[in-house]
Amino acid sequence: MKIAIGSDHAGFPVKSALKAHLCEKGHEVIDFGTDSDSVSCDYPDVAFAVAQSVAAREAERGILVCGSGIGMSIAANKVPGAYAALCNTPELAVLSRQHNNANILSLGGRIISELQAYEIADLWLDTNFKGNRHERRVSKIKQFEEKLAPTYSSSGEGRIVILDHPLVRHKVSIIRDKNTSVKEFRELVQEIAGLMVYEITRNLPLVKIEIETPIEKTIGYTLEGKKLAIVPVLRAGLGMVDGILQVIPNAKVGHIGLYRDPETLEPVEYYCKLPSDINERDIFILDPMLATGGSAAAAISLVKSRGARKVTLVCLIAAPEGVERVHQAHPDVDIYAAALDNYLNDHGYIVPGLGDAGDRLFGTK
Numbered sequence: 387m388k389i390a391i392g393s394d395h396a397g398f399p400v401k402s403a404l405k406a407h408l409c410e411k412g413h414e415v416i417d418f419g420t421d422s423d424s425v426s427c428d429y430p431d432v433a434f435a436v437a438q439s440v441a442a443r444e445a446e447r448g449i450l451v452c453g454s455g456i457g458m459s460i461a462a463n464k465v466p467g468a469y470a471a472l473c474n475t476p477e478l479a480v481l482s483r484q485h486n487n488a489n490i491l492s493l494g495g496r497i498i499s500e501l502q503a504y505e506i507a508d509l510w511l512d513t514n515f516k517g518n519r520h521e522r523r524v525s526k527i528k529q530f531e532e533k534l535a536p537t538y539s540s541s542g543e544g545r546i547v548i549l550d551h552p553l554v555r556h557k558v559s560i561i562r563d564k565n566t567s568v569k570e571f572r573e574l575v576q577e578i579a580g581l582m583v584y585e586i587t588r589n590l591p592l593v594k595i596e597i598e599t600p601i602e603k604t605i606g607y608t609l610e611g612k613k614l615a616i617v618p619v620l621r622a623g624l625g626m627v628d629g630i631l632q633v634i635p636n637a638k639v640g641h642i643g644l645y646r647d648p649e650t651l652e653p654v655e656y657y658c659k660l661p662s663d664i665n666e667r668d669i670f671i672l673d674p675m676l677a678t679g680g681s682a683a684a685a686i687s688l689v690k691s692r693g694a695r696k697v698t699l700v701c702l703i704a705a706p707e708g709v710e711r712v713h714q715a716h717p718d719v720d721i722y723a724a725a726l727d728n729y730l731n732d733h734g735y736i737v738p739g740l741g742d743a744g745d746r747l748f749g750t751k
């Protein structure tokens with residue numbers, strides 16, 4: 387594994403020993419200093435350098451050592467995309483991976499011995515994130531961070547963005563209600579999809595153009611290149627199409643037909659028709675429900691196999707299980723949802739969810 391490591395003067399002896407230990411175990415270690423325990427230095431400088439390297443995916447994980455580990459973890463956690471955990475015991479190291487998906491380990495060089503540092507670091511590096519309910523909680527931290535630092539998206543890692551605007555939350559609550567009529571459900575799905583367009587298209591590239599107003603010439607902006615295609619997953623994805631086309635009427639529309647086998651819950655493909663220039667467009671896959679993630683992952687694989695390069699998934703209600711499956715299969719894909727729910731029931735339905743989206747849209751039950 388590629389590991390960024392760093393310490394201040396107080397953490398230097400433990401860091402040097404740990405660095406040698408990690409190299410011996412076959413890890414690639416990038417050392418961000420400091421180089422001595424006799425020259426005092428400021429821990430935030432090292433913490434920021436290591437945290438930025440991890441957030442930018444130059445290193446898979448980071449390890450920081452100062453006297454207690456506290457200052458390093460506080461400083462590292464100011465860097466968007468860094469999730470630093472202060473773990474001076476093996477138990478905390480395991481939990482910080484299983485529950486919190488920490489990507490930086492902070493250690494107290496004056497609290498633990500070199501041998502303890504080896505044990506803690508080895509366990510931390512070997513322990514995987516458990517996902518499920520923890521995915522939901524970690525996603526909330528990422529969403530909060532997204533609000534504070536919306537430019538954090540350059541890492542290449544797919545994000546889960548929850549669009550929790552009050553209008554969206556209001557309308558989602560109505561479509562969840564089992565007494566909402568088919569007509570109202572259909573109208574609201576369209577409206578929510580339309581409201582989501584602003585956010586899902588936020589990073590579309592623009593080019594400058596010269597225009598002439600009735601007053602004078604000026605510089606304006608136009609969307610660059612071949613622009614967009616939306617691809618609803620049949621049936622329920624159809625409900626989102628018109629809401630999006632009202633805002634971006636020139637988007638091309640592909641269609642993918644998938645249904646979930648009721649026994650296995652795995653997707654079965656029955657139709658696919660995509661724009662021929664799909665490789666030149668940003669693709670938005672539409673499906674109101676992200677449950678096991680099987681349908682979404684299959685739809686993304688399908689468009690990628692036809693040449694799509696930039697793919698985004700847009701859904702209304704997501705389950706943590708689905709988010710995890712899509713990001714495991716397609717780590718590059720951003721997921722936008724109007725709500726992230728709790729879990730799947732034994733039949734693969736999202737809880738609390740809204741029931742079967744296709745049936746509620748088309749009145750087939």
Ligand SMILES: O=P(O)(O)OC[C@H]1O[C@H](OP(=O)(O)OP(=O)(O)O)[C@H](O)[C@@H]1O
Pocket residue numbers: 619620621622623644645646647651653673674675676677678679680681682708734742743744745
């Ligand atoms: O994440 P998953 O577990 O794959 O479940 C989500 C899929 O289930 C629903 O479709 P369904 O199979 O009910 O077909 P329909 O839209 O034709 O009703 C939904 O619209 C998704 O496509």
Ligand SMILES: O=c1cc[nH]c(=O)[nH]1
Pocket residue numbers: 675677734735736737739740741742743744
């Ligand atoms: O809750 C769910 C899960 C899959 N498909 C739906 O329509 N709803």
